[in-house]
Amino acid sequence: MSSTANSPLAPLLAGEPEVVTVGASVLDEALEGQAVRRKPVQWRPPMQGTESALAAVLADPRRGAANEVAVGRLLGAHPVLVDVRPAADLLPAGTFLHAGPPITWERASGPMRGALIGAVLFEGLADDPEGAERLLRSGGVTLDSCHHHGVVGPMAGVVSPSMWMFQVRDAEYGGTAYCSLNEGLGKVLRYGAYGPEVIERLRWMSAVLGPVLRDALGRHGPVDVRSIIAQALQMGDELHNRNRAATSLLARELGPSIAESPHGPEVLRFIGANDHFFLNIGMAAGKVSTDAARNVPGSTLVVAMSRNGTDFGIQVSGTGDRWFTGPAGVPDGLYLGAFGPDDANPDIGDSTITETAGLGGFAMGAAPAIVRFVGGEVSDALAATESMYEITLAEHPAYQIPILGFRGTPTGIDVTLVARTGLLPVVNTGIAGRLAGTGQVGAGLVTPPSEAFTEALRALAAHTL
Amino acid sequence: MNTVQLRRGAYHDSVTLMRISQGLTALPGVEVALVAMATELNLGLARDLGLDIPAQATPADLLVAVRALDADALAAAMAELDERLARTPAAADGPGMRTAPRTTRSALRSGEATMVLVSVPGSHAFAEAMDAIEAGRSVMIFSDNVPVEQEILLKDRAAERGVLVMGPDCGTALVGGVGFGFANVVRPGPVGLVAASGTGAQQLSCLLDLAGVGVSGIIGTGGRDTGDAVGGRSTLRALAMLDDDPATELIALVSKPPSPRVERALRAAGERLRTPVVHAICGRTDLTSAAAEILTALGRTVPVWPCWTAPQTPRAGTLHGLFAGGTLCEEARLIAQGCGLGDSVFVDFGDDALTRGRAHPMIDPGLRLERIAAAAADPACAVVLLDVVLGHAADPDPAAALVPVLRRATQPAVVSLIGTRGDPQNLEAQAAALHAAGAAVFTSNAEAARHAAGLILGDR
Numbered sequence: 031m032s033s034t035a036n037s038p039l040a041p042l043l044a045g046e047p048e049v050v051t052v053g054a055s056v057l058d059e060a061l062e063g064q065a066v067r068r069k070p071v072q073w074r075p076p077m078q079g080t081e082s083a084l085a086a087v088l089a090d091p092r093r094g095a096a097n098e099v100a101v102g103r104l105l106g107a108h109p110v111l112v113d114v115r116p117a118a119d120l121l122p123a124g125t126f127l128h129a130g131p132p133i134t135w136e137r138a139s140g141p142m143r144g145a146l147i148g149a150v151l152f153e154g155l156a157d158d159p160e161g162a163e164r165l166l167r168s169g170g171v172t173l174d175s176c177h178h179h180g181v182v183g184p185m186a187g188v189v190s191p192s193m194w195m196f197q198v199r200d201a202e203y204g205g206t207a208y209c210s211l212n213e214g215l216g217k218v219l220r221y222g223a224y225g226p227e228v229i230e231r232l233r234w235m236s237a238v239l240g241p242v243l244r245d246a247l248g249r250h251g252p253v254d255v256r257s258i259i260a261q262a263l264q265m266g267d268e269l270h271n272r273n274r275a276a277t278s279l280l281a282r283e284l285g286p287s288i289a290e291s292p293h294g295p296e297v298l299r300f301i302g303a304n305d306h307f308f309l310n311i312g313m314a315a316g317k318v319s320t321d322a323a324r325n326v327p328g329s330t331l332v333v334a335m336s337r338n339g340t341d342f343g344i345q346v347s348g349t350g351d352r353w354f355t356g357p358a359g360v361p362d363g364l365y366l367g368a369f370g371p372d373d374a375n376p377d378i379g380d381s382t383i384t385e386t387a388g389l390g391g392f393a394m395g396a397a398p399a400i401v402r403f404v405g406g407e408v409s410d411a412l413a414a415t416e417s418m419y420e421i422t423l424a425e426h427p428a429y430q431i432p433i434l435g436f437r438g439t440p441t442g443i444d445v446t447l448v449a450r451t452g453l454l455p456v457v458n459t460g461i462a463g464r465l466a467g468t469g470q471v472g473a474g475l476v477t478p479p480s481e482a483f484t485e486a487l488r489a490l491a492a493h494t495l
Numbered sequence: 496m497n498t499v500q501l502r503r504g505a506y507h508d509s510v511t512l513m514r515i516s517q518g519l520t521a522l523p524g525v526e527v528a529l530v531a532m533a534t535e536l537n538l539g540l541a542r543d544l545g546l547d548i549p550a551q552a553t554p555a556d557l558l559v560a561v562r563a564l565d566a567d568a569l570a571a572a573m574a575e576l577d578e579r580l581a582r583t584p585a586a587a588d589g590p591g592m593r594t595a596p597r598t599t600r601s602a603l604r605s606g607e608a609t610m611v612l613v614s615v616p617g618s619h620a621f622a623e624a625m626d627a628i629e630a631g632r633s634v635m636i637f638s639d640n641v642p643v644e645q646e647i648l649l650k651d652r653a654a655e656r657g658v659l660v661m662g663p664d665c666g667t668a669l670v671g672g673v674g675f676g677f678a679n680v681v682r683p684g685p686v687g688l689v690a691a692s693g694t695g696a697q698q699l700s701c702l703l704d705l706a707g708v709g710v711s712g713i714i715g716t717g718g719r720d721t722g723d724a725v726g727g728r729s730t731l732r733a734l735a736m737l738d739d740d741p742a743t744e745l746i747a748l749v750s751k752p753p754s755p756r757v758e759r760a761l762r763a764a765g766e767r768l769r770t771p772v773v774h775a776i777c778g779r780t781d782l783t784s785a786a787a788e789i790l791t792a793l794g795r796t797v798p799v800w801p802c803w804t805a806p807q808t809p810r811a812g813t814l815h816g817l818f819a820g821g822t823l824c825e826e827a828r829l830i831a832q833g834c835g836l837g838d839s840v841f842v843d844f845g846d847d848a849l850t851r852g853r854a855h856p857m858i859d860p861g862l863r864l865e866r867i868a869a870a871a872a873d874p875a876c877a878v879v880l881l882d883v884v885l886g887h888a889a890d891p892d893p894a895a896a897l898v899p900v901l902r903r904a905t906q907p908a909v910v911s912l913i914g915t916r917g918d919p920q921n922l923e924a925q926a927a928a929l930h931a932a933g934a935a936v937f938t939s940n941a942e943a944a945r946h947a948a949g950l951i952l953g954d955r
Contacts, residue, residue: 043740047671050602052623053614054510060888069602072595074506416594451597
């Protein structure tokens with residue numbers, strides 16, 4: 031028995047080869063002329079200026095194992111809804127949280143400013159919007175990124191102490207993440223509206239919705255969020271722009287326990303009237319799953335994508351808490367009523383945590399009902415999901431897409447694959463009005479800025495062994 | 496009448512684009528068409544044609560520049576261009592199309608592929624080759640201009656994974672009966688080749704085939720493998736691999752002269768093998784002598800190598816050797832030098848420096864044809880010596896482009912024709928066409944070089 035008989039080299043000389051070809055088509059054709067089975071790669075040059083950083087990162091001996099560990103944790107995380115609590119339990123005194131990478135009042139966009147004004151009014155720290163703005167301008171409130179506190183928030187993502195939050199635990203790795211309660215659509219704080227009806231709703235959510243949900247959850251026990259997401263994907267949700275099935279599944283599960291409260295009917299009516307009620311739970315689940323994959327030295331896995339209405343930022347497992355940012359783009363989509371692209375604010379919100387976790391735009395193929403947001407056909411939704419397999423490290427074992435033969439959703443964005451293919455993550459999103467106080471104006475798709483990924487790649491290259 | 500366009504993000508490989516450019520230029524009423532990625536080199540070519548190039552061009556853009564006699568010809572050329580571009584696979588990723596794999600990693604995720612063939616530009620080859628190795632597949636890297644430290648890293652990583660890296664700059668391999676890159680149609684047989692030299696392996700395998708002896712495989716290693724830096728990493732593994740191969744009765748190691756340290760290591764490794772090894776090192780021997788040594792070792796007779804000679808008049812002057820194959824070029828140069836023709840001119844058009852930003856001369860003969868025509872017009876040039884390499888991936892009819900140039904030449908032309916009777920181009924037909932154009936044609940490169948030198952020496 032020869033020494034290489036069982037090595038991968040042995041069949042090379044004897045067996046009939048099957049060949050992946052990448053590059054000049056003349057060489058592929060020469061194989062075709064010999065009736066060899068081939069699989070040609072549709073290769074393109076990588077993003078400009080990334081050659082040397084790519085070579086350095088791809089040569090890092092830690093990369094393969096590090097990515098295996100990181101994406102393994104992302105896939106293995108098991109989010110469970112365990113509690114509903116006031117944000118005051120968590121927030122440092124005098125601090126409000128916001129979506130996206132850190133931002134100052136000066137650089138904040140209209141909807142971010144509107145949401146912060148609304149939160150100041152809601153907390154009773156000012157009597158009117160002008161007073162709230164003065165307080166914020168003078169630095170009377172400390173602003174910090176939600177992500178820095180294990181929190182995510184949709185759109186403006188503003189969290190102030192009196193708001194209540196869902197608490198999701200990772201039953202596998204033990205992490206905890208939080209997300210605010212969803213207000214519904216239209217004129218809402220997260221889209222930058224701060225009129226009296228907005229503040230009034232926030233008060234009711236803190237006084238009634240939060241405590242009723244907490245008590246219902248206490249009676250019912252923890253809710254398996256991973257299981258709801260897996261089921262909802264098979265019922266037409268992609269868990270970012272469509273949460274109708276997940277919201278219904280949650281209502282069915284918690285409904286009886288909610289009904290035991292004297293406020294049960296109004297809480298159930300509120301949940302029933304809001305197709306997106308589940309979104310915030312799904313976001314906390316995304317956050318707790320991606321957090322499990324953080325801080326693996328040498329890993330090129332994206333663990334957060336997030337926007338503050340001005341910047342689009344990402345964080346990568348191998349580079350700790352550092353943000354890599356580029357300008358947030360204006361989404362391309364459908365507008366409500368008379369609103370149009372001129373009314374749109376640049377992309378905003380932490381909800382891209384869903385795409386980071388392999389849902390949202392990455393699971394578009396599961397949600398043909400919402401392809402009109404892309405202005406396209408069902409085949410576009412399938413193509414969007416299929417293209418994301420090119421930039422992700424794995425397929426989710428629990429989150430599956432029926433029409434793709436129950437293939438797992440593309441999960442775990444790899445910075446090197448983004449740079450190599452030039453394919454940017456497909457992100458589904460709501461669109462906020464540009465002016466403070468407007469609210470939602472539409473929904474659609476947005477393209478992240480490529481420089482966030484190329485900057486992250488360069489930082490990874492600087493930290494290679 | 497000109498048109499110059501930049502098409503953003505429309506990538507096509509250079510060979511495909513070169514074929515399109517040639518096709519458009521051949522249309523009636525079109526003076527010149529350049530369809531190419533907007534690299535510095537291609538922008539320079541367009542400027543040389545007197546075309547105004549938009550300042551914002553980047554290498555990711557497709558440059559389309561056409562000069563035609565009139566608007567109709569221009570419109571026809573543009574229509575032809577769109578039709579030809581639509582035929583290439585890059586157009587297949589429209590809405591709703593199944594996504595073709597965009598990386599080697601993705602292509603290897605499903606399916607039973609046993610090998611990867613990488614021929615992207617050298618600065619991008621590392622990523623694709625690394626994908627192959629990480630997925631446990633052997634890889635042939637046809638690309639040249641790959642940094643040597645990347646080559647070493649890939650070969651070390653491949654050794655850890657138990658797979659083989661052939662290349663970079665590996666032009667020829669024959670694995671599992673399939674020719675990769677430039678390879679000839681040779682019969683299966685007992686000789687296994689380890690080749691740090693692609694055209695060297697082609698010459699040797701063709702001569703063996705002409706003598707009725709086949710090969711079990713050609714394991715290319717890339718020209719730098721036997722240098723000090725790479726230290727024979729792939730050559731040593733290929734020797735062991737062929738030693739274990741039951742079909743291989745004799746191993747031939749084809750290389751330009753290795754570094755002394757590596758040559759000692761290779762000879763020592765060769766002595767430890769159960770299979771006899773013939774060292775065909777350019778400079779120590781010539782490939783024709785090596786073929787004879789192999790045939791003798793196998794107990795076969797050495798034939799008279801086919802050639803098509805004609806009476807050619809000796810004349811004084813310089814020998815111009817214009818080659819597509821590096822080892823063939825070096826072998827001929829050393830033979831000319833050995834004959835006392837130290838003042839000869841030898842150019843290897845397959846050299847890295849001459850292929851940066853363009854395809855290999857065996858695919859794109861343009862640059863070499865220009866230089867052959869220039870040599871023919873040079874009164875100091877006494878004899879033109881050329882190689883013509885047949886086989887897979889090579890020009891489907893190399894004689895067609897050479898014949899008009901050779902017919903115009905006043906000095907004798909000598910052709911080293913590397914091929915077999917099984918090659919798609921048909922050895923006999925190519926030889927006949929070149930011979931009819933006045934060239935003396937040899938299937939042995941060494942004999943071609945000696946004949947060319949003799950024409951000059953005969954006049955001294």
